[in-house]
Amino acid sequence: MHDMTEVAAARVALVGVPNCGKTALFNALTGSRQKVGNYAGVTVERKIGSARTPAGRRLDVIDLPGTYSLRARSPDEEVTRDVVMGRRAGEPAPDLLVAVADATNMRSALRLVLELKETGRPILLVLNMIDIATYRGIGIDAAKLEAELGIPVVTATAVRKAGMEALFARLDRLLAEGLPEPAANRWQEPSAGDLRAAQRAADRLVAAIVRHPPRPDTATARIDSVLLHPVAGLICLLTLLFIMFQAVFTWAQPLMGLISAGFDFAGVLVKEVVPSGLVQSFLVDGIIAGVGSVIVFLPQILILFLFILLLEDLGYMARAAFLMDKIMGGAGLHGRAFIPLLSSFACAIPGIMAARVIDNRRDRLTTMLVAPLMTCSARIPVYTLIIGAFIPARTVWGVFSLQGLVMFALYAAGIVSALAVSAAAKFLFWRKAPTPPFMMDLPDYKMPRLKSIAIGLWTRARIFLKRAGTTIFSMMVVIWVLATFPMAPANATEPGIAYSFAAMIGKFIHPLLAPIGFNWQMSVALVPGMAAREVAVAALGTVYAIQGGEAQVGHILASQWSLATALSFLVWYIFAPQCASTLAVIKREAGGAKWMWLTFGYMLALAYVASFATYQIACLLGAG
């Protein structure tokens, strides 16, 4: 018998089908804030947290990606299999498997439990979402299930931390008695016949212990009759995306004005207090003009995230994938690729990671390679800055803001180019291959919970501000130094910056970028812009601030750039691989530097060609 009091923490792994609430349970047990969402495939990595039972026992709780079986069809499911079977190097198999089941959908959950029993590890079953089951009038005889399965069964409502005392008490009792010695692992990859038999056995269990209400809940089906309607559904999806991007542009304006006024005020204050000279320039031009010009965009980014979080929690993501399936398939993408691509609106990195749920390697690679083309939130500052400076704030067709329309067009350009690149790859490399299958659970709609949305937004705000305070801040220091030194000679005729390292670097690169209409200030901003896209905005802010002029970088740009240059810059940012972390993640997830270089190369080529065309055409049309 294992004795696990105080000595070592018991390792407890959460296993279950996708979307049954494992991560919600993990958060409830450990107090973590891992991402929860109402679609399959939210968690693609293993996460470890620690918990302490009322009796003082330490638990190492492991959250795992959801899976229908231990067969491991895709990389995320491999993670689960390896942890459950103890196949990870240097990591023993978990002492206890906590199987999590969605109480409103027990069929697949119980089949998985039957399969887990084959591994011989001790199991405890949590019937989660018992609140929804109760609300719908679904009765579950947990005691009978416990007897039938021969394992402890506990009910819980993980998102409200309800049932945690009972779960902890049960865990304490199990650990105090000592977990049963693991039996021999009899697991074998199930054949179709085995799966059938297991599903039949699970269905018999369900029939014996679940009492269905006389009238089933039809709320989801009724909502879907509109949202999944062949025509109305697509119109809703497009309207939704349209509102989302318009909102990003228009709703945020008042708050942004406020933040930017705050930074202007800080600039004035510093100029009052600090004597003019290097220190003042560092504070005003380097930090306030640089970092401030990025922080201004926080409201926009939060509005975008608010939309994405609401859609995720509501259960709309899988529906969007359903509606887009034909279009995605036409572009040679896997039906499930839509969710990673939609996540990439927030940031390409989680988007690329989310591609793990795609089983076929070729499809997964295509998805990862085109994900960076989706308009991530780091492009928002760049787009907003240029749009604000060059596109008049007019209302068109009575209701739409012209600036919002341009923003929508830029988003659309990102989506279209991602689809086009993948279609081109399909056409060039695997024209004959049939389109990969699309099979996916459509979860029931759930009311988004205010608290989890608030936590999600807060997490994003913290990440953004932390980036502004670290990556962007340090880049700003570098740029300020480069743009300030060496200082102008005494008899200088030009602004000091013309003599600086920044000018030298910018003028060195400039010939390469002149054909696409970039000036040397833009050229120098692109270099630190590799670290993160927003840095380019901050760099422009600093370079132009040192050069002298207004504090508001947008006003300076409007007076210094031609429209052709501005458009070319926007187009550059649709395509250019301006993000080192994305490239690093592609290298890791795709398993090789060559995929990273391929992404870098094709994006750079696209960016250059597209910007070149934009600039030259705009000049011909007289916008130079």
Add this chain to the structure above:
Amino acid sequence: MKDTVLAAEVIDGMPLGQARRGFAGRISRIVADHVPSTLPAHEVERRLIELGFVEGAEVHILHEGLFGRDPIAVRVNGATVALRRREAMAIFAG
């Protein structure tokens, strides 16, 4: 060869891939041998079973896509699953 297999199956129901929205029935058979796919037939079969499509389960087509009425959303014993008509050809129901 393939055709005879298909013909034999049609007897105990129609493939879900050919059924229209509103179709409701009980699954009589899952066979994927005639389904063209990037996956081998037995794998398509296993995936369908894992999503709850087993002989005897009740199915009901709730929604269809716009283009070619594809994909479809199917209610199967209390859960809703989206799949393409091509894979749904492996599910026979009556």
